[in-house]
Amino acid sequence: MAIRSPEVKQLTEIGLMAHLFRRAGFGARRDELDAAVAKGYEATVEELLHPEAQPDLDYDLIWRYWVDMKEARQIIPAQSYWVYRMINTKRPLEEKMALFWHHLFATGFAKLNHPGAMLQQVDMFRQHGLGDLRTLLVELSKDPAMIFWLDNQTNTNDVHNENYGRELLELFSMGIGNYSEDDAKNCARAFTGWTLKNPIPGAQPYGRFNWEFDFRSDLHDYGEKTFLGETGNFDGADIIDIIVRQPATAQFICRRLHNYFVSDVPDQAAIDELVSVYFGSQYDMRAVMRTLFMSNAFRSSDAYFARVKSPAEHVVGIMRMVDDFTYPRWGIQEIALESRYMGQDLLNPPSVEGWHTGKEWIDTGILVERVNFAASQIGDIDKPGVRAIIDRLRPMGELSAEALVDNLLDLIGPIDVSATTHGALVNFAQNGGPLNLETAGRAGEERVGEILQLIVATREFQLV
Amino acid sequence: MAMATSKKPPTLVVLQLTGGNDTINTIIPYADPLYYDNRPNVRVSEADVLKIDDRFGFHPSMASIKPFWDDGKMAVINGIGYPDPNYSHFRSMDIWYTAQPESIAIDGWLGKTVKELDPKAENVLTAVNFGRGLPRALSLAGVPVASVAELDSYGLLTSLASVDQRNSALEVFSCMYDDGLNDDMVKKPLQHANASDPMSQVMSYMGQTGLDAQKGADILSSAVGKYSSTVKYPNTPIGNNLKGIAQVKMAGLGTRVFYTGHGSFDTHSSQLNAHALLWKDVSEAVAAFFADLRAHNESDDVIMLMWTEFGRRVKDNGAGTDHGAGGVAFVLGDPVKGGMYGEYPSLKEDDLMIGNLKYNNDFRSTYSSILERWMGVEAKPIVNGSFPQHAFV
Numbered sequence: 001m002a003i004r005s006p007e008v009k010q011l012t013e014i015g016l017m018a019h020l021f022r023r024a025g026f027g028a029r030r031d032e033l034d035a036a037v038a039k040g041y042e043a044t045v046e047e048l049l050h051p052e053a054q055p056d057l058d059y060d061l062i063w064r065y066w067v068d069m070k071e072a073r074q075i076i077p078a079q080s081y082w083v084y085r086m087i088n089t090k091r092p093l094e095e096k097m098a099l100f101w102h103h104l105f106a107t108g109f110a111k112l113n114h115p116g117a118m119l120q121q122v123d124m125f126r127q128h129g130l131g132d133l134r135t136l137l138v139e140l141s142k143d144p145a146m147i148f149w150l151d152n153q154t155n156t157n158d159v160h161n162e163n164y165g166r167e168l169l170e171l172f173s174m175g176i177g178n179y180s181e182d183d184a185k186n187c188a189r190a191f192t193g194w195t196l197k198n199p200i201p202g203a204q205p206y207g208r209f210n211w212e213f214d215f216r217s218d219l220h221d222y223g224e225k226t227f228l229g230e231t232g233n234f235d236g237a238d239i240i241d242i243i244v245r246q247p248a249t250a251q252f253i254c255r256r257l258h259n260y261f262v263s264d265v266p267d268q269a270a271i272d273e274l275v276s277v278y279f280g281s282q283y284d285m286r287a288v289m290r291t292l293f294m295s296n297a298f299r300s301s302d303a304y305f306a307r308v309k310s311p312a313e314h315v316v317g318i319m320r321m322v323d324d325f326t327y328p329r330w331g332i333q334e335i336a337l338e339s340r341y342m343g344q345d346l347l348n349p350p351s352v353e354g355w356h357t358g359k360e361w362i363d364t365g366i367l368v369e370r371v372n373f374a375a376s377q378i379g380d381i382d383k384p385g386v387r388a389i390i391d392r393l394r395p396m397g398e399l400s401a402e403a404l405v406d407n408l409l410d411l412i413g414p415i416d417v418s419a420t421t422h423g424a425l426v427n428f429a430q431n432g433g434p435l436n437l438e439t440a441g442r443a444g445e446e447r448v449g450e451i452l453q454l455i456v457a458t459r460e461f462q463l464v
Numbered sequence: 465m466a467m468a469t470s471k472k473p474p475t476l477v478v479l480q481l482t483g484g485n486d487t488i489n490t491i492i493p494y495a496d497p498l499y500y501d502n503r504p505n506v507r508v509s510e511a512d513v514l515k516i517d518d519r520f521g522f523h524p525s526m527a528s529i530k531p532f533w534d535d536g537k538m539a540v541i542n543g544i545g546y547p548d549p550n551y552s553h554f555r556s557m558d559i560w561y562t563a564q565p566e567s568i569a570i571d572g573w574l575g576k577t578v579k580e581l582d583p584k585a586e587n588v589l590t591a592v593n594f595g596r597g598l599p600r601a602l603s604l605a606g607v608p609v610a611s612v613a614e615l616d617s618y619g620l621l622t623s624l625a626s627v628d629q630r631n632s633a634l635e636v637f638s639c640m641y642d643d644g645l646n647d648d649m650v651k652k653p654l655q656h657a658n659a660s661d662p663m664s665q666v667m668s669y670m671g672q673t674g675l676d677a678q679k680g681a682d683i684l685s686s687a688v689g690k691y692s693s694t695v696k697y698p699n700t701p702i703g704n705n706l707k708g709i710a711q712v713k714m715a716g717l718g719t720r721v722f723y724t725g726h727g728s729f730d731t732h733s734s735q736l737n738a739h740a741l742l743w744k745d746v747s748e749a750v751a752a753f754f755a756d757l758r759a760h761n762e763s764d765d766v767i768m769l770m771w772t773e774f775g776r777r778v779k780d781n782g783a784g785t786d787h788g789a790g791g792v793a794f795v796l797g798d799p800v801k802g803g804m805y806g807e808y809p810s811l812k813e814d815d816l817m818i819g820n821l822k823y824n825n826d827f828r829s830t831y832s833s834i835l836e837r838w839m840g841v842e843a844k845p846i847v848n849g850s851f852p853q854h855a856f857v
Contacts, residue, residue: 075554110554111568265662306663341597341611348554350570356605359666364588364608364677365598367670368620376623418667424639431632450629457621457633458640459670463663 011301013037015414019304022464023261024048025092026316029385030411045293049286051091065328073208078115079346080336086316087325097129098122099312100260105140105172106354107149109347116210117145118347133283137240144196144211153195155188157221162188167352178248179228186225191236193220244283250275262298263306264358270297305463308361311342313464314370318377323385342369374456381449390445398436401429408451417460428454472765474838475720477709479770482727486785487775487792489739491540495519498811506735506780525743528751536802539795539856541830543806545823549789556773561600563828563847573831574721575604576846587718588680594705594724602723610680615688615708619681641674687715695756698748702726706753714762729772735784767797767838767857775821778811790821793830795856805854826851
């Protein structure tokens with residue numbers, strides 16, 4: 001009756017590598033894991049940390065077949081484009097960091113009504129997501145989607161709008177309780193005049209062409225401001241200089257990184273280790289992430305499957321597992337919509353607080369959706385990724401129910417399951433007796449597909 | 465106050481007309497010259513209007529539901545909206561979903577309603593949505609909602625081809641999710657989770673969720689088996705969804721809130737044909753739905769709200785209409801006191817707001833009326849304020 005197996009197996013080399021790829025990206029198939037293990041863990045981490053050294057996607061190909069994605073005038077093509085990128089990127093950490101910053105600097109399409117602006121913001125996260133925090137926060141403050149989302153285009157020296165100034169401190173960098181009301185007001189003053197414009201003058205001010213940042217000095221409050229104990233004629237960039245120096249900022253950002261990449265359960269010692277690198281590296285996210293992936297906290301069995309998968313990770317992970325949509329083909333929109341059905345409408349978080357994570361990703365309706373989607377994909381034995389799994393089993397000859405289940409748990413992850421789950425899966429696998437894929441033909445392969453469906457239906461599979 | 469007249473608790477069906485239904489081609493002011501002036505291209509000719517009095521009439525495609533009006537079972541809520549109209553589908557829908565026009569909110573009015581009706585989530589089927597995903601109207605942390613694409617095939621592991629394999633798989637699913645805890649322990653999972661492993665609390669929670677989902681799916685699929693009817697529904701998506709709702713309602717599973725939608729009513733172009741077909745599909749499906757309920761004596765505890773996120777521009781654009789304000793909503797069913805509620809907005813240019821109809825009653829009034837006068841739930845915390853109520857129920 002184990003609720004969770006108290007003895008999680010020691011991480012094997014493959015297990016650790018699979019864990020790294022699930023966290024730093026969206027998972028890897030066994031052939032990809034074998035190649036990475038050959039390179040070694042540290043070398044693989046270094047490669048992940050330098051996405052710029054890997055090729056980008058072939059845009060000509062994408063836009064030739066999915067014309068609607070280039071202009072992205074509608075939300076669903078924009079979401080589909082991002083899902084396609086997550087599935088196919090050769091720069092997984094770049095994409096995962098973009099998703100992380102999208103979670104944290106939550107900006108919602110529902111208010112913008114401008115998918116292009118959202119994609120432009122996510123692209124900015126790709127460019128600066130592994131850089132230094134100061135630059136990222138400045139770029140964020142200049143990002144037209146963010147400006148419109150938090151009304152900063154109406155923040156002028158005549159009439160202040162504190163929305164961005166406040167949320168920057170409360171939700172994006174320091175956390176509530178670490179600054180005063182006056183700090184929030186002065187922060188807002190510093191960002192007056194940071195507005196946006198349409199590159200096509202005249203016509204609709206907020207038309208569908210991609211907006212640009214515009215600094216209006218005539219709307220800026222050049223006066224003296226006191227912020228977190230320092231005084232000066234600060235503008236937005238000066239404020240950010242002060243913000244990134246604060247211990248509260250380091251704790252906030254590192255806690256969020258730990259929560260997203262290491263575990264749903266906070267670990268102050270691990271977070272403090274990241275904080276120290278944050279300062280030592282002058283707020284460099286690449287350095288922090290290197291420490292994170294190399295840390296004992298990350299590589300321990302405590303971190304193994306210690307997060308509930310977000311819908312995007314669940315959907316993209318399954319598609320990578322079955323190795324589908326490796327080129328632009330019909331049907332990507334339905335895949336992107338699955339994340340919406342599971343409660344994560346990409347590019348459209350419900351509010352500036354972002355999505356609620358951890359066990360809040362799961363409820364009865366959502367669980368049905370997650371299980372059914374994953375099962376329908378993995379149960380299709382003609383998908384290349386499933387074929388690859390079957391091909392690895394075939395040379396093993398006759399497999400008992402237990403061997404079959406253990407091998408599949410290994411090849412699909414590896415994934416650890418509790419004794420209860422394991423027993424139930426073996427029970428199911430026993431229908432039909434031992435299996436020899438060399439002689440069993442298509443019916444034997446169907447059996448494998450069915451067991452895989454049960455595996456992705458487990459509780460354990462909802463974790464990452 | 466017309467609470468359910470039978471022992472059955474009051475049930476609400478919400479039908480979302482997605483995209484912004486064109487008010488003045490739905491409830492047509494056929495006697496107003498301004499209608500013809502503003503709609504040179506996108507108009508219904510007077511001869512085709514289904515007149516209800518000497519000023520207004522329905523779109524001809526609404527023939528199947530006109531009897532509700534004739535029998536006094538349809539409330540038409542004219543000029544419905546909210547201050548400072550928003551012309552973005554997504555934002556305006558969110559405003560209606562969360563009953564919060566002034567700021568971005570995340571809790572749905574129906575999610576909050578379900579929480580009031582079933583605070584301990586004892587029945588995972590208190591709210592059932594027919595459609596994919598969950599509209600924000602039903603969203604509230606801790607409130608389970610089943611989203612059914614097709615009732616006939618609803619359930620877990622529907623991708624398992626053979627019935628035998630599926631049944632076997634579902635048994636296995638139960639085993640995998642069942643921590644072997646008896647009822648008492650299950651209601652307090654945190655007590656029995658391994659305190660030194662917080663993830664085990666998550667696993668316990670998922671265990672309970674999985675079993676609830678399975679129970680819900682089993683119970684829902686039993687509704688199909690219990691159903692028997694001679695009423696024919698149109699074979700359209702809305703027809704199928706409303707039939708599913710009828711089946712679940714009549715199976716007596718304790719569902720209090722049903723949700724579904726039809727669209728797209730966003731008729732910027734080709735409006736005449738599109739709007740006609742949309743209303744034909746909705747009307748025929750709604751008529752079949754109530755005919756089915758009535759044939760089984762199951763209609764005295766149900767009302768239906770049909771709403772849309774905004775009306776459309778008074779002047780047509782040549783082939784269609786653009787986003788507007790001042791919409792129309794409907795509440796229908798046997799317990800309803802039919803009639804015109806609110807005021808039909810004026811088409812006079814001076815009375816318009818940037819070319820759009822002005823609203824004269826807040827949608828939160830309609831919500832409040834439904835919540836307090838029908839569902840028996842306090843409205844103020846759900847709609848974030850006090851609003852005058854309509855007496856349609």
